[in-house]
Amino acid sequence: MTWKATVLTLFPEMFPGPLGHSLAGKALADGVWQLDAIDIRDFAHDKHRSVDDTPAGGGAGMVMRADIAAAAIDTAKAKAPAGTPTIYLSPRGTPLTQAGVEMLAHGPGVILLCGRFEGLDQRVLDAREIEEVSIGDYVLSGGDLAAHVIMDACVRLLPGVVGNAGTHDEESFAAGLLEYPHYTRPREWEGHAIPDVLLSGDHEKIAAWRREQAEALTKTRRPDLWEKHGKAKS
Structure with missing residues (x-):
């Protein structure tokens, strides 16, 4: 089975980005792994393709709507291999480790939900049993760069991507x-x-x-x- 990364994003044009180059890019072109970038705005309900709304209880910023995010997630799950985990990139998530990367790389792939604004409606995280993962103790403009980090860390572990597999043992x-x-x-x-x-x-x-x-x-x-x-x- 080919390892597949599915990215849910407001900016699908950002992918594959740097992963289209070097070893990851060659592996993508050779079919060692697959990438599907899904535009969350495709699941909006209005002509403006709005995906966010004001936070309940007041406060600054906007929050991604649960109904729209859920529709995108359900579509991604239907297209992904069975057993593919769904991860929401979030600074409050579980820190990413090499052991976690290895688990993802040895599985069928990963669905990565890239947040924007102030965050994502908590209800969709709970209803879809989504794991939150952080790549570090800092805040980015969105989860897209974090998605690149996770994919790069996983893809380089796939068989045939790095010439000398023994390299991984001493990193x-x-x-x-x-x-x-x-x-x-x-x-x-x-x-x-x-x-x-x-x-x-x-x-x-x-x-x-x-x-x-x-x-x-x-x-x-x-x-x-x-x-x-x-x-x-x-």
Whole structure:
């Protein structure tokens, strides 16, 4: 089965965007994965194709209507492979992790609902059992860029997209650690040399050095990951 991403958006022209280039773009052209961008405005009820209304209880901004969002979601689900999860990109959602990305990449695909305005009517989130996911503790103008992030993270894990599948095993977060430093030619650059151990040819020593570097970086830069790593090992 071909992995399929379905994006519900007010700006379908934003897709595939950057995912139409490089490895993801080649994989899309080769049919390794599929992309369907659905315009939420196609489900509006008026000639102005309005999809939002003022928030109940007052307040600034506008809220995407439940009836319109639900119609778009139901259409997407009908077209997507069975068992495809629906995700609403939201700063209040569960933080995206590499483990979560791997689960999505190993499934049939994903339906991504891109919000705009002040948010989405809570009733449709509850009625359609939609999972909320966040890509970070900040606010974007909409969920479209977040959808690109999730798709890119998933697509690169699909078989045949990245030339050397072993690359994934040593990336940041693969073992709960940040990735070790990398070096390449020239051997010396502006007075800085490649660490001798990397030129030793001793694979055991190189592996140990890389592990030490990954642990040191994680401990310094991401103490939260380091704490989780310690608990996982114990």
